[in-house]
Amino acid sequence: MRLLKSLIILALAGGLGYLAFAFIWGFPSVEQRPITTDQATIDRGEYLTALGDCTSCHTAEDGASFAGGRFLETPFGGGLYSANITPSSQGIAGMTSAEFYQVLAFGADTVWRPIYPAMPYTSYHVVTRDDSDAIFAYLMSLDPVHAEVPANTLPFPYNIRLSLFGWNLLFADRSAFSPDPKRSDSWNRGAYLVTGLGHCGECHTPRNALGAMEPLERLIGAKLTGFEAPDITANGLTERGWTHKNLVTYFATGTGPQGTTFGEMHLAIKNSLSKANPEDQSAMASYLLNLDAAPSDVQETVEQETPPAFKAYDAxxxxxxxxxxxxxxxxxxxxxxxxxxxxxxxxxxxxxxxxxxxxxxxxxxxxxxxxxxxxxxxxxxxxxxxxxxxxxxxxxxxxxxxxxxxxxxxxxxxxxxx
Ligand code: HEC
Ligand code: HEC
Ligand code: HEC
Structure with missing residues (x-):
C-alpha cells in the first residue's frame, strides 16, 4: 500500500514535472547530426553494440536479432516487451541520431516521452555521443525487420508513463562519464565500460523499493529472480580468489579456476563480454579489481598456488x-x-x-x-x-x-x- 501511494504521488509529481519542464525550461537540446554510413564507424558500432549487450534484451526467443519482443518481468506484476530496434517502421526507422542518443542518455523517446528504466539508460547515460552515433549507424545498417512488439502488461499505476518523469527526477543520474586523471587509461576505460555499456550494476547492484539502483551499494551483489548476481566489488572478488588473469579468462570463455558461468551471466558472457577484445577485457578486470595495470603473469601464478585451507569440520x-x-x-x-x-x-x-x-x-x-x-x-x-x-x-x-x-x-x- 505504501508503495502504491508513493507511486501515485510520483505519478502526479511526474505529470507536473513534465509540464514544468516542457513549458517553462524546455528539454535539454541534443545536437542533430547526420547518420554516419562509413564502414569503419559501422564496424565500431557493431563492436559497441556487443559490449552493450543490446541483443540479449532486444531479441525474443526464436525471434530475429534486434526485432524486440522479449518479455521482461518486473517486480510490480506484469512486465514490458523490449522494442524493435531494427530500421523498420515498427522499429527505429524514423529516429534521428539525436533522438537515439536521447533514449540512451536520458531515457526519453522522440517526443521526450519517458521510456521505462528496464531499458538500462540508468547506466547507458555515460555512453559518449560518438559511441551512441556509432551504435546508431550500425543498427541503421541492418536489414529492417517488420515485427510489431506486443503491448506492455504493467498494471495500474505502473502503466502511467508520465510517472517515470517523477522517477527520473528522483533517481536518474544524468552526469556524463568523467575520467579520473589519477588513474591509468586502462582503469578509466574499464570504468567507462563497466558503468556504462556493460551495465553490470543493473544486475549486481541492489535496488530500492521503486526499482532504482542504490548508489552507495554499487556492485555489492543483488537478488534477481533465480540465481543471484554476487558481490563483484574488488574486495568481494579478491576474497573469493579472483585474480586479474582469471577474470579475463572468465570474460573470454565463461570458465576458469573459479568456476563456470550460468543463468543471466551466461548470456552476458556469450553475447557480450566474450566479444570484447583482450584490451577491453583486461581494462574491465583492472577496474573491477581496482588495479591500474594488469599484473604480470609471474605475480599471478604465485598468488594462485595457495590452495584453499581445508578446515577441520565435523561433516x-x-x-x-x-x-x-x-x-x-x-x-x-x-x-x-x-x-x-x-x-x-x-x-x-x-x-x-x-x-x-x-x-x-x-x-x-x-x-x-x-x-x-x-x-x-x-x-x-x-x-x-x-x-x-x-x-x-x-x-x-x-x-x-x-x-x-x-x-x-x-x-x-x-x-x-x-
Ligand atoms: C535489460 C534489457 C535491455 C537492454 C540490455 C537494452 N535494452 Fe533497449 N529497451 C529495453 C526495453 C524493455 C525497452 C522498451 C522500454 C519501454 O517500453 O518504455 C527498450 C527500448 C529501447 C529503445 C527505444 C525504442 C523506441 O522505439 O522508443 C531503443 C532505441 C533501445 N532500447 C536501444 C537499445 C540499445 C542500443 C541497447 C544496447 C546498447 C539496448 N537498447 C539495450 C530493454 C533493453
Ligand atoms: C554428471 C556429472 C556431475 C555430477 C554428478 C555433479 N555435477 Fe556439479 N557440475 C557438473 C558440470 C558439468 C558443471 C558445469 C555446468 C555448466 O556450467 O555448464 C557442474 C557445476 C557445478 C557447480 C557450479 C560450479 C561453478 O563453477 O559455479 C556446483 C556448485 C556443483 N556443480 C556442485 C555439485 C554437487 C554439490 C554435486 C553433488 C550433489 C554435483 N555437482 C554433481 C557435473 C556434475
Ligand atoms: C543480466 C544480469 C547480469 C548482468 C548485466 C551482469 N551480470 Fe555478472 N552475474 C549475474 C549472475 C546472475 C551471476 C551468477 C551466475 C554465475 O556465477 O555465472 C553473475 C556472476 C558474475 C561473476 C562471477 C562471480 C562469481 O563469484 O562466480 C562475475 C565476475 C560477473 N558476474 C561480472 C559481471 C560484469 C563485469 C558485468 C558487466 C560487464 C556483469 N557481470 C553483468 C548477472 C549479471
Whole structure:
C-alpha cells in the first residue's frame, strides 16, 4: 500500500514535472547530426553494440536479432516487451541520431516521452555521443525487420508513463562519464565500460523499493529472480580468489579456476563480454579489481598456488553425500578435471557469503552453458537436510572463508522463494 501511494504521488509529481519542464525550461537540446554510413564507424558500432549487450534484451526467443519482443518481468506484476530496434517502421526507422542518443542518455523517446528504466539508460547515460552515433549507424545498417512488439502488461499505476518523469527526477543520474586523471587509461576505460555499456550494476547492484539502483551499494551483489548476481566489488572478488588473469579468462570463455558461468551471466558472457577484445577485457578486470595495470603473469601464478585451507569440520554426513553423489564428476578432492569438469575447491559459487546460488545449482542442476556439459538436478534425490549438510560440507572444506552454516529451513526458504 505504501508503495502504491508513493507511486501515485510520483505519478502526479511526474505529470507536473513534465509540464514544468516542457513549458517553462524546455528539454535539454541534443545536437542533430547526420547518420554516419562509413564502414569503419559501422564496424565500431557493431563492436559497441556487443559490449552493450543490446541483443540479449532486444531479441525474443526464436525471434530475429534486434526485432524486440522479449518479455521482461518486473517486480510490480506484469512486465514490458523490449522494442524493435531494427530500421523498420515498427522499429527505429524514423529516429534521428539525436533522438537515439536521447533514449540512451536520458531515457526519453522522440517526443521526450519517458521510456521505462528496464531499458538500462540508468547506466547507458555515460555512453559518449560518438559511441551512441556509432551504435546508431550500425543498427541503421541492418536489414529492417517488420515485427510489431506486443503491448506492455504493467498494471495500474505502473502503466502511467508520465510517472517515470517523477522517477527520473528522483533517481536518474544524468552526469556524463568523467575520467579520473589519477588513474591509468586502462582503469578509466574499464570504468567507462563497466558503468556504462556493460551495465553490470543493473544486475549486481541492489535496488530500492521503486526499482532504482542504490548508489552507495554499487556492485555489492543483488537478488534477481533465480540465481543471484554476487558481490563483484574488488574486495568481494579478491576474497573469493579472483585474480586479474582469471577474470579475463572468465570474460573470454565463461570458465576458469573459479568456476563456470550460468543463468543471466551466461548470456552476458556469450553475447557480450566474450566479444570484447583482450584490451577491453583486461581494462574491465583492472577496474573491477581496482588495479591500474594488469599484473604480470609471474605475480599471478604465485598468488594462485595457495590452495584453499581445508578446515577441520565435523561433516561426516556431508562428506559421504559428496562422495556418493558428486565426487564421480567433481573429484574426491573437489579439484574437477581442467576444461571438462569445474573444480569445487576454490570455486567462487561455493565461497559466496550467501549460499543461494550453491543451493539452487545443487537442487536445479545446470543446462550445459559453456563447453562443460550439463550438471544433473538433485531436488528429487536429496532432502532439505541432506542439501544443507552437503552445502555446509562444501563451504567449510572447499573455501578458506568463514562462511555461515545453513539449516534445512534455509534450504527450503531459498527453494520456495525462487
Ligand atoms: C535489460 C534489457 C535491455 C537492454 C540490455 C537494452 N535494452 Fe533497449 N529497451 C529495453 C526495453 C524493455 C525497452 C522498451 C522500454 C519501454 O517500453 O518504455 C527498450 C527500448 C529501447 C529503445 C527505444 C525504442 C523506441 O522505439 O522508443 C531503443 C532505441 C533501445 N532500447 C536501444 C537499445 C540499445 C542500443 C541497447 C544496447 C546498447 C539496448 N537498447 C539495450 C530493454 C533493453
Ligand atoms: C554428471 C556429472 C556431475 C555430477 C554428478 C555433479 N555435477 Fe556439479 N557440475 C557438473 C558440470 C558439468 C558443471 C558445469 C555446468 C555448466 O556450467 O555448464 C557442474 C557445476 C557445478 C557447480 C557450479 C560450479 C561453478 O563453477 O559455479 C556446483 C556448485 C556443483 N556443480 C556442485 C555439485 C554437487 C554439490 C554435486 C553433488 C550433489 C554435483 N555437482 C554433481 C557435473 C556434475
Ligand atoms: C543480466 C544480469 C547480469 C548482468 C548485466 C551482469 N551480470 Fe555478472 N552475474 C549475474 C549472475 C546472475 C551471476 C551468477 C551466475 C554465475 O556465477 O555465472 C553473475 C556472476 C558474475 C561473476 C562471477 C562471480 C562469481 O563469484 O562466480 C562475475 C565476475 C560477473 N558476474 C561480472 C559481471 C560484469 C563485469 C558485468 C558487466 C560487464 C556483469 N557481470 C553483468 C548477472 C549479471
Amino acid at each position: 561426516s554426513a556431508g562428506r559421504s553425500l559428496y562422495l556418493s553423489n558428486c565426487s564421480l564428476c567433481h573429484g574426491r578432492d573437489g579439484r574437477g578435471v581442467p576444461s571438462v569438469m569445474p573444480a569445487l575447491a576454490g570455486n567462487s559459487t561455493v565461497a559466496q557469503n550467501d549460499a543461494v546460488n550453491l543451493v539452487l545449482v545443487v537442487a536445479w542442476g545446470l543446462d550445459a552453458s559453456t563447453d562443460y556439459g550439463p550438471m544433473p538436478s538433485f531436488a528429487d534425490r536429496l532432502s532439505d537436510t541432506e542439501i544443507s549438510d552437503l552445502v555446509n560440507y562444501l563451504r567449510q572444506s572447499f573455501s578458506n572463508l568463514d562462511l555461515p552454516l545453513l539449516q534445512a529451513a534455509d534450504v527450503r526458504g531459498t527453494l520456495n522463494q525462487n
